[in-house]
Amino acid sequence: MVEEALLQVKHLKKYYEIPQGLFKKDIIVRAVDDVSFTVNRGETFALVGESGCGKSTTGKTILRLTDPTEGQVIFNGTDVAGLEYNEMRSLRKQLQMVFQDPYASLNPKKTIKQILMEPLRVHNQFDEKDRLQKIKDMLEIVGLSKDYLDRYPHEFSGGQRQRIGIARAVILQPDFIVADEPVSALDVSVQSQVINLMLDLQKEFGLTYLFISHDLSVIEHMTDRVAVMYLGKIVEVADTETLFKDPKHPYTQALISAVPISHPAENKERVILKGDVPSPANPPSGCAFHTRCPFAMDICRQVAPETKTFSDGHTASCHLYTKSEEEQKYVTSDSK
Numbered sequence: 001m002v003e004e005a006l007l008q009v010k011h012l013k014k015y016y017e018i019p020q021g022l023f024k025k026d027i028i029v030r031a032v033d034d035v036s037f038t039v040n041r042g043e044t045f046a047l048v049g050e051s052g053c054g055k056s057t058t059g060k061t062i063l064r065l066t067d068p069t070e071g072q073v074i075f076n077g078t079d080v081a082g083l084e085y086n087e088m089r090s091l092r093k094q095l096q097m098v099f100q101d102p103y104a105s106l107n108p109k110k111t112i113k114q115i116l117m118e119p120l121r122v123h124n125q126f127d128e129k130d131r132l133q134k135i136k137d138m139l140e141i142v143g144l145s146k147d148y149l150d151r152y153p154h155e156f157s158g159g160q161r162q163r164i165g166i167a168r169a170v171i172l173q174p175d176f177i178v179a180d181e182p183v184s185a186l187d188v189s190v191q192s193q194v195i196n197l198m199l200d201l202q203k204e205f206g207l208t209y210l211f212i213s214h215d216l217s218v219i220e221h222m223t224d225r226v227a228v229m230y231l232g233k234i235v236e237v238a239d240t241e242t243l244f245k246d247p248k249h250p251y252t253q254a255l256i257s258a259v260p261i262s263h264p265a266e267n268k269e270r271v272i273l274k275g276d277v278p279s280p281a282n283p284p285s286g287c288a289f290h291t292r293c294p295f296a297m298d299i300c301r302q303v304a305p306e307t308k309t310f311s312d313g314h315t316a317s318c319h320l321y322t323k324s325e326e327e328q329k330y331v332t333s334d335s336k
């Protein structure tokens, strides 16, 4: 199958300025710092990393829920980052979002019918009678009864509320959905039901997902390719199977080693990361991961690593793969 790029993110930056008052320099928080990746039509592309790594801000910036500081977001040939408000509004029908907290993202004062009717009205889809039929069909597709139409969000369980959130995103039949931690607020027992629903909808409607999560076991189950983010930058990209079998970047290796084992007989060496994620307002010099990396070398503290592309298309930004053996022998004693 020929892969067709639906979304291209090029050198995307999102910086926030925090004013410090008169006579003091504003602090710049680099939430997303020069991020580039491509999502192919029909695939599920994951962004993974610890909280605060910039993955949610990347998703929101792609959808223009917040404006980018720099860079391009090319969706189906159109640069979303450069669109005026009205142009963006008409494109929004094709770009939707599923939020983490299904309760906070549904208006508690509106019935399910009103919640699902709103996007159809805003985008002028169908006449009133057909809209109602469309809503009933959509509820059935996401596994809810049409008898629930006049109920309010608080009358549903967390899993049911997320089904409503998914129905609201899919009802306009978009091409692309950003799903921001869509199952992390749900009980483990309902997580797999919601994931399976999303996979079924992907097949039925030909959806493309950008799936944002900190949970690698969910990522392993439902995504095709993965980008690993650390402090606003992408440090590794690979197809999901390759990433889990052969993680290259020390940060990815640590994340994967922390995934719970599925059987007690499984033997896995854990990599425990030192310290907390540094502040994106004051990122470490060189490789931003050097303060926690068990393999940090002198060069890592001074020079940001380039991205190495391996023969299978797998990429990693780490001096372990880009520097000569001569340079690598300067491994510091604390890394041994």
Ligand code: SF4
Pocket (backbone or CB within 6 Å): 249, 250, 251, 287, 288, 289, 290, 291, 293, 294, 295, 296, 297, 300, 305, 317, 318, 319, 320
């Ligand atoms: Fe670790 Fe250096 Fe690679 Fe960064 S560049 S991940 S500090 S080895």
